[in-house]
Amino acid sequence: MFNFFFKKENRLEELIYKYLENFQLIYENFEKAVFSCISEPYCEEFNFLKEQTDKYESKADDIIEEINNLMYSKVLIPDSREDIMNLLHALDKIPGDLEIVLFMMKYQKLVIPEKFFKDVQDLIKVSLEACETLSKQVAGFIKKETGTRAFMNIIDKHESHCDYIEKRLIQKIFSSNIDPFVKLQLKELVLCMGDISDQADRVSKMVNILSMKRRV
Amino acid sequence: MYSLLGGIFLGWSLGANDASNIFGTAVSSRMIKFWTAALLASIFVILGALISGQAGIETLKGLTSFDLSQAVISSIAAALTVSVMTFLGLPVSTSQAVVGAIIGIGIINSQLHLAGLGKVFICWFTTPVGGALITMILYKILAFVYNHLKIGLFGSDQLLKICLIISGSYGAYALGANNVANVTAVFVGAGTLSILEAALIGGLSIAFGILTFSRPVMETIGKKLVSLDPFSALMVSMAVGITIHIYTIIGVPVSSSQAVVGSVLGIGIIKGASTVSIHTLKNILLAWFLTPVIACLIAILITFGSYLEYTGK
Numbered sequence: 001m002f003n004f005f006f007k008k009e010n011r012l013e014e015l016i017y018k019y020l021e022n023f024q025l026i027y028e029n030f031e032k033a034v035f036s037c038i039s040e041p042y043c044e045e046f047n048f049l050k051e052q053t054d055k056y057e058s059k060a061d062d063i064i065e066e067i068n069n070l071m072y073s074k075v076l077i078p079d080s081r082e083d084i085m086n087l088l089h090a091l092d093k094i095p096g097d098l099e100i101v102l103f104m105m106k107y108q109k110l111v112i113p114e115k116f117f118k119d120v121q122d123l124i125k126v127s128l129e130a131c132e133t134l135s136k137q138v139a140g141f142i143k144k145e146t147g148t149r150a151f152m153n154i155i156d157k158h159e160s161h162c163d164y165i166e167k168r169l170i171q172k173i174f175s176s177n178i179d180p181f182v183k184l185q186l187k188e189l190v191l192c193m194g195d196i197s198d199q200a201d202r203v204s205k206m207v208n209i210l211s212m213k214r215r216v
Numbered sequence: 217m218y219s220l221l222g223g224i225f226l227g228w229s230l231g232a233n234d235a236s237n238i239f240g241t242a243v244s245s246r247m248i249k250f251w252t253a254a255l256l257a258s259i260f261v262i263l264g265a266l267i268s269g270q271a272g273i274e275t276l277k278g279l280t281s282f283d284l285s286q287a288v289i290s291s292i293a294a295a296l297t298v299s300v301m302t303f304l305g306l307p308v309s310t311s312q313a314v315v316g317a318i319i320g321i322g323i324i325n326s327q328l329h330l331a332g333l334g335k336v337f338i339c340w341f342t343t344p345v346g347g348a349l350i351t352m353i354l355y356k357i358l359a360f361v362y363n364h365l366k367i368g369l370f371g372s373d374q375l376l377k378i379c380l381i382i383s384g385s386y387g388a389y390a391l392g393a394n395n396v397a398n399v400t401a402v403f404v405g406a407g408t409l410s411i412l413e414a415a416l417i418g419g420l421s422i423a424f425g426i427l428t429f430s431r432p433v434m435e436t437i438g439k440k441l442v443s444l445d446p447f448s449a450l451m452v453s454m455a456v457g458i459t460i461h462i463y464t465i466i467g468v469p470v471s472s473s474q475a476v477v478g479s480v481l482g483i484g485i486i487k488g489a490s491t492v493s494i495h496t497l498k499n500i501l502l503a504w505f506l507t508p509v510i511a512c513l514i515a516i517l518i519t520f521g522s523y524l525e526y527t528g529k
Contacts, residue, residue, distance in 0.1 A: 006374050013370045077247045077446050080373050143368045214369070216359040216447040 008075040012067060016142060019063045019088065020135050022056055023095065027131045029053040030098040034105070034124050041111045050102045057095045064092055083210050090203045091138065094131060097195045104189050112186070113178060119169045123162060123193050130158035130200040134207075141207050148211040155197075155204040162197035166190055219284055220403060222291030224421040227399035229298055230310045231261065231425020234395065236434040237456060237472040238387035241449040242380045243434045250431055256381065257388040257430075258423035264392030264464075265419030270411050271467030272397030275336070276314065277405035279329050280322035285522065287406035293317035293515035294398070297507060306503040309471030312340065314398040316508030320515025339468040340504070343459065347478025348485065351455040355448070355486050362447065376446050380453060387457035391472055392419050394464040444483060452479040474500065 033049035040046070067088060071081050104110060112120055137151035173186050236243075239253035282290070294313040301308035315336055322328035367375065399421055400414035409417065444452065459475040477500055 006370075009370050009374060013368075074246055076370075076373050077376060079446055080369065084369075141369065144366075144372065214372075216355075216362055216445070 008070055008073065012070050012075050013142070015063055015067050015070070016084070016088070017139070019060060019067070020139055022060050022063060023091070023135055024132070026053055026056045026060065026095045026098060027128050029056060030102065031124060031128050033102055035121065037105055038112050038117055038120060042109065047106070050106055053102055054099060057099050060092060060095050064088060083213070087138070087141075087203070087206060087210065090199070090206055091134070093199050094134075094196060094203070097192065097199060101189065101192050101196075104185075104192060108185055110185060110189060113176070115176065116169060116172060116186070119165055119172065120190075120193070123165045123169065123190070126158050126161050126165065127193060127196040127200070130155045130162070130197045130204075133158070134200045134204050137204055137207050141211055144214075148208050152204045152208045155201055159197045159201035162194055166194040219288050219408065220400075220417065222288050222295060223400050223403060224417065224424075226291055226295045226298070226310065226314070227396075227418050227421025228425035228429070229295065230395055230398060231258075231422035231427075232429035233298075233302075233308075233425075233433055234310070234391060234422075234472045235388070235426040235430040237476045238391055238453065239384045240434045241444065241453065242384060247377060247380055247446065247449075248384070250434065252381070253384060253434070254426050254430060256385045257391075258426045260385045260388035261392030261422045261426065262416075262419035264389035264394075265396035265415045265422070266412070268389075268393035268464055269396040269415040269418065272394055272464060272469045273401040273404055273411055273414055275332060275467040276318060276397045276401035276469065279315070279318045279332050279336075280325055280327050280405070282321060282402055282406040284403075284406045284408055286321045286325075286519070287402035287408065289518045289522065290314070290317035290321050290402045290515055293320060293511050293518055296514050297511040300510060301503060301507055306499050306506065308503060309340075309473060309507055310395065310398050311469040311471050312504070312507040313511040314402075314469070316511030317515040318402065319508065320512040321519065323512070324516060324519050335466070336468050339463055339466060339470055340474075343463065343470040344474045344478030344481070344500075346462065347455055347459045347475040348482035350458050351451055351479040351482030352486055354455055354458075355451045355483065358451065359447070376450055380446075380450050383450060383454040383457055387453055387460065387472075390457045390460035390464055392422060394460045394469050395422065395472070397469045444480070448483045448487075452476065452483060455479040455482065474504075 029049055029052045033046055033053055036043060036049060037046045068085070071085055075081070076084070133151055133154050137148060137155070140147055140151065169190050170187055173183050173190070176183070178186075235254070235257050239248065239257055242248040243250050243253050294310065294317045297313040297316065298308050298310055301313075315333075319328065319333070362372070365372065365375075396415055396418035399418035400409060403409045404411055404414045456472060456475045456479055459478070460470060460472055463470040477496070
């Protein structure tokens with residue numbers, strides 16, 4: 001009935017869901033890219049998937065830019081405006097982290113030794129599961145659905161699991177007899193992969209606080 | 217016509233100052249644009265004055281009997297009191313200033329309607345208390361409903377915005393209905409205006425104040441309440457409208473500023489937080505006592521002054 005008066009708000013809502021869809025495409029492409037690199041380093045498919053991930057990341061920036069412009073034209077009440085902007089900026093750090101991992105793999109020409117395959121795959125898988133749950137949690141927050149805390153607990157578990165794999169992997173890297181320079185490169189890569197679930201956990205806790213704040 | 221200028225000036229300053237009590241929070245926090253708020257407030261103030269302003273006018277004109285010069289003196293005394301109190305930085309109530317001035321005239325005339333005065337005093341004391349109680353009841357009920365609404369974040373935002381516009385308009389209606397008596401009731405008492413003319417002129421002068429000079433007041437005074445979350449701000453806005461409307465039905469002009477302070481205190485009680493400082497409360501109590509006393513003294517002094525004659529010695 002009042003849709004006519006809230007055109008900008010409706011557009012903003014559309015953009016947020018568009019951002020979340022795009023976020024999903026980024027981490028799905030990222031997963032395919034990393035796994036293709038593990039099985040066959042420097043392959044065509046990896047390059048293609050990396051470019052696709054970059055393209056989606058750039059699209060995410062465009063969506064955030066449009067959301068920014070709408071926010072500055074006074075869409076939503078000030079409290080919600082601030083909450084949503086902070087949330088999206090925090091969420092948008094994750095595609096950045098994913099891009100850094102692919103960038104390191106491509107330009108440092110990193111080849112993951114076979115003995116670390118399993119752990120790297122696990123680390124990526126669990127990190128991306130955290131991202132998937134986070135996407136659901138953010139959508140639930142926008143729709144004001146219940147279950148925000150349950151999602152936060154799931155992401156927290158994923159993050160702890162990732163921390164465990166990350167430490168184990170670094171330990172294995174330094175106990176192996178590979179070149180010391182490669183050891184440092186791999187350690188750096190594993191730490192960057194670990195940042196994904198850390199950031200997902202931070203954003204998830206933020207969503208939980210925002211959700212509690214909105215209850216009167 | 218010139219004799220009405222004092223009343224029109226009082227109406228103008230009332231509109232400029234008191235619109236912030238109705239729409240201040242929404243405008244200063246940019247939830248509603250100033251011009252949307254000002255136009256809605258002006259329209260509803262006039263409607264309130266015309267449709268429901270009669271009871272307050274009857275009460276004030278019944279406090280004592282006036283001639284035209286005394287009506288003008290009471291308007292000027294009230295306007296001067298509002299100016300002095302504003303200069304002193306104390307929260308001033310136009311209603312108290314007007315009643316104080318009428319009491320001054322009543323003392324000069326040795327004719328005061330004590331039963332009517334008693335009703336007015338009781339209403340003054342119960343305005344902030346009523347504001348606080350209504351806010352607490354509204355908050356408890358509507359928070360329960362709001363938390364159980366099956367609408368998203370954007371839907372609840374839109375709902376809050378629409379409710380703020382509706383409650384602000386209702387508050388403006390109540391303000392016009394309640395406070396129009398402050399502006400022109402004395403001229404009805406003096407037989408210069410009919411009740412309908414008084415309501416129309418009073419409503420128009422308040423609306424003129426809102427349209428011409430309420431912006432700085434809305435944007436600065438409203439900020440004092442900005443720390444309230446949007447839902448609490450809506451509760452304050454609704455409670456102020458309801459409180460003022462109740463006193464309109466009783467027929468006593470009351471202070472919208474005091475109703476706002478009471479409502480904000482109510483929010484503080486519910487949330488267990490300090491929303492109004494002790495300093496602000498002290499100032500309100502001081503202004504409560506000083507406003508009618510100063511207005512009464514100024515009215516008496518002007519009346520005595522008007523009797524002085526130059527003897528040439």
